[in-house]
Amino acid sequence: MxxxxxxxxxxxxxxxxxxxxxxxxxxxxxxxxxxxxxxxxxxxxxxxxxPAKLGPSALWYAKQGWPVFPLAPVGYTDPRRPDFLGDGKKPYPHTRGFKDATLDPDQVRRWWTDMPDSNIGLATGVMFDVIDIDGPTGVASLAQLGPDALPDVHGKVDTPRGTHYYVSPTGDGNRAGVKPGIDYRGAGGYVCAPPSAIGDRRYSWLIQPSPEIRKSA
Known part of the structure; x- marks a missing residue:
């Protein structure tokens, strides 16, 4: 759909x-x-x-059964990694990224207490996969695929460059460039979640996640 x-x-x-x-x-x-x-x-x-506060949002996601982890905000630097510059979508240096994703509320609180400006990373392939439509190229590719190209959509996010469609997990891994401007985020991947921000653009829910992909449903 x-x-x-x-x-x-x-x-x-x-x-x-x-x-x-x-x-x-x-x-x-x-x-x-x-x-x-x-x-x-x-x-x-x-x-x-x-803009909502990031910490409470991260806790809410964890409550839904969605493993979360922090992403370095735009402009973040680390003296231990002089080559690193946060772009809002990369994990902090010296962390394991999505492999550190957790449902533990105490750990989530510690992360966003120590690093309150962190964007929110959600591990895909657990409760949902994400179809990432990037820019006009992705929109055009999706239109060419036809009205039945997408499975049932259980959530829709406006991103700084396009749209994320949340769908049921399939067990498949990440696939970049499924079509021009379309990536698939599955097992072993992650996405940046609302209300994370990239500069003056932030991620926001256009269609809130359905009970189909929420543990608390």
Missing amino acids: EVTFVGQTSHPTCKPTEVFTLTQQWCDAAQRDDVTEANRLQAEIDKHDR
Whole structure:
């Protein structure tokens, strides 16, 4: 099942976020040239669409059964690794990256207490896999694959460069370049999760994760 535009239906247990719904209403008002309503909706969006704290979000993910680990924020440097510069998506140097991912709330708290600006890494291939659509090239490739290209989508994330589709795990590993602009993140991989940020762009849920991929369901 493909989910590619506002208003299309995803898996029945996936719920659009409030910001997603408000944005759809804002688009409708803008198309009607209803400036007053568009401004009102924009004010509502601004109230809701504020960056959440990373630590509590990481704890919530762990509670869902999603192994988490910290990613070095943009601009992070380490005197032990002068060649390392954090880009928001790489694990900290001298760590094992996704191999350190855990569900242990105490460990998660320690990480985000010691490193509160860390982005959130989620290990894929455990509770879900992710189809990564990168930029216009990825969107074009997905369109060429047709309406039945995607399996049931159990969550959808807006990324700084495109979209992440959360799907049921298959046991497959990572596959880069499935099509131009499309990567598959499975066993042995990871993704950056909301509300992580890359510069002034942050990851955000467009469609919240369904109970199909959540342990607490």
